[in-house]
Amino acid sequence: MDEYTVLVYNECxxxxxxxxxxxxxxxxxxxxxxxxxxxxxxKKDNTSGIVNDPTDYGxxxxxxxxxxxxxxxxxxxxxxxxxxLLLLNELPQPDCFxxxxxxxx
Numbered sequence: 395m396d397e398y399t400v401l402v403y404n405e406c407x408x409x410x411x412x413x414x415x416x417x418x419x420x421x422x423x424x425x426x427x428x429x430x431x432x433x434x435x436x437k438k439d440n441t442s443g444i445v446n447d448p449t450d451y452g453x454x455x456x457x458x459x460x461x462x463x464x465x466x467x468x469x470x471x472x473x474x475x476x477x478x479l480l481l482l483n484e485l486p487q488p489d490c491f492x493x494x495x496x497x498x499x
Contacts, residue, residue, distance in 0.1 A: 398427045401462060409462050419469040426465040434458045 397417055401409040417425040424432075434448045449455050 398425070398431070401427070401431070403459055403462070407459060412462075412466055413470060415473060416466045416469040419473050426469055427462070430458075430461055430465055434461070 397414050399410075399412045399414055401412065403409065412427070417427060419425060421429070436445065436447045438445045449458055
């Protein structure tokens with residue numbers, strides 16, 4: 395698995411010293427950085443020749459370059475918040491507890 399501690403945006407911009415723990419925060423099984431790297435790439439459809447460049451869809455050409463530090467900050471802050479949450483001590487489930495609500499079943 396890639397840890398994304400260094401990301402090359404282009405020949406002029408490289409993000410370095412991204413904390414490895416920024417990749418510990420997952421949404422639907424992927425870190426926000428993994429999602430961004432997958433979605434914010436210039437891609438060309440081989441059949442049609444159509445080029446999909448995410449920077450073409452907005453009024454801010456620097457949007458994607460500013461997205462990386464924002465995603466790192468959100469990931470790190472979320473991990474900090476979650477680490478401070480108290481553990482939930484659940485009461486035993488009564489016999490009449492709906493089967494559909496039972497965790498892991």
